[in-house]
Amino acid sequence: VLPVASGGGLVQPGGSLRLSCAASGLTLRVYTMSCFRQLDGRERERLGCISQDGVKSGQPDSVKGRISISVDKFKNTLYLEIINVLEVEDTGDYFCAADRTNCDPDIREYEYAGQGTRVTVSS
Numbered sequence: 001v002l003p004v005a006s007g008g009g010l011v012q013p014g015g016s017l018r019l020s021c022a023a024s025g026l027t028l029r030v031y032t033m034s035c036f037r038q039l040d041g042r043e044r045e046r047l048g049c050i051s052q053d054g055v056k057s058g059q060p061d062s063v064k065g066r067i068s069i070s071v072d073k074f075k076n077t078l079y080l081e082i083i084n085v086l087e088v089e090d091t092g093d094y095f096c097a098a099d100r101t102n103c104d105p106d107i108r109e110y111e112y113a114g115q116g117t118r119v120t121v122s123s
Contacts, residue, residue: 002114003033003078003096010120015086019117021078021096026112029073031098034058035080036107038116039092047080047094049103058103082119091121 003023011017021033032051038044048069049058056069068081078096094117097110107113 005117008117008119019080036095046105
């Protein structure tokens with residue numbers, strides 16, 4: 001049931017990436033969904049939240065304009081797009097989490113937080 005992120009891998013600096021998050025057994029449209037990442041040697045941080053109504057919030061200044069979060073209700077999949085130039089500093093593990101009511105910056109507050117996907121930005 002845990003949401004599983006996928007789509008990571010080796011990406012060259014300057015590129016873009018789209019990560020997916022799906023969870024069989026969870027209907028994503030009834031959950032608030034958040035994306036997190038943990039960069040190498042850094043604390044885990046939330047990249048943004050999207051509510052059941054599609055309202056987006058919680059995006060830190062460090063990624064504004066570079067990250068887009070969306071939910072495809074027909075595919076029951078969340079997408080995290082990293083746009084406008086990937087940097088080596090974006091290397092890390094990316095996660096998603098689901099909760100019926102919460103859009104908390106702490107992933108431990110979510111009902112479901114699953115396995116992440118590794119993104120390595122390197123030439």
